[in-house]
Amino acid sequence: MVKIAIIYHSKYNHTKALADSILEGAQSVENVQVKIFTTEEASKPETLKDLTDNYSGFIFGSPTYFGSPSAGFKEFIESTSSIFATRGWANKLASGFTISASRAGSKENTLIDLVVFAAQHGLTWVPLNLLPGHNSSTTTESNNNASGYFLGIGAQANADQGAEGIRQSDLESGKHLGKRFATFAKLYQPVIEELKL
Template sequence: MSQAAAPNVAIIYYSSTGNVHALAQEVATGAEKAGAQVRVAKVAELAPEEAIAANPAWQAHVRETADVPVADPDLVTWADAIIFGSPTRFGNVASQLKQFIDTLGPLWGKGLLADKVYSGFVSTATPHGGRESTLLALYNTVHHFGGILVTPGYTAPIQYETGTPYGPSHHDAQGANPISDATRQSARYSGERVATVAARLKAGAS
């Protein structure tokens, strides 16, 4: 891929105990494999300190990711493609990520969110805890942006193994299940696919 056509890919996520953070790294690896310029950023934490302190895994994750940049609207402006990551919260996007998305109103009002590529990935505690509904809820926002939705679909063998056409997803069984190799492969594939499609669109527009 020529440097001129290399897309800028922003991976913007929220993670409390580390699963979504780990998936973000895999998505970034896939996008980089496709030649993209990748920036990974977390959104700001909104939970009170006492809630974090009451959960050792959450507290440890906050310490371990202290050096991860915090996302801001400029990152979205920079990106040709944005991949959002979130844990599920009652079948929906976590409030931390939603709050960040809600700050993008000024960019939306200027039409600066349109015609970019978007995708997503999630993690949940229970097998049917809203992984698909969370991604579908997230993608409603993409339609309002006028964005171009690029999911992994069933476009590679790994997708038939994981069965996650809407985006990579993990079920952690309240911390008992580590992220599987198949899910990690799906995350890398999704990042690669988003970057590949974004590069084609960028090259066509230049």
């Protein structure tokens, strides 16, 4: 069974809600097992070993704090140093998502940081592949990928609300990414096996 993991950090549950929507999309794909981890859980040595030995791909999620991944997510990044050194994640798949209060809010920078993290591990990045949803006089924020990101999901949540303040269209984008990533992981599995060190 192909296994994928969603690994996220969230202080106020916005990133968590987005992670849950990705989980829902990924679970709709047969013969793929998907598990969700907080960065705290994922950083434990035994979990890192399990992720390295048994998983084919990771979807990374962090809120955008001051235009970059949160300190919690960065701690997770740094906990993977020994895997980096032994190329334990090389040729597996990765994708990513972030959320912030502003429509833009410097989210692109967070996504780029996630791509660089993945590239340093030799992970192969799966982009969102949704057209920008809200870029004309006839579109609204209720269209998927309303903020028009390409690398991954750049979602928006109102600063004065909990998970109910997240755009529904972003949660739909989450389901899209989960389903797309799980499908990729299933089809890509022979490549991962072929390229195993």
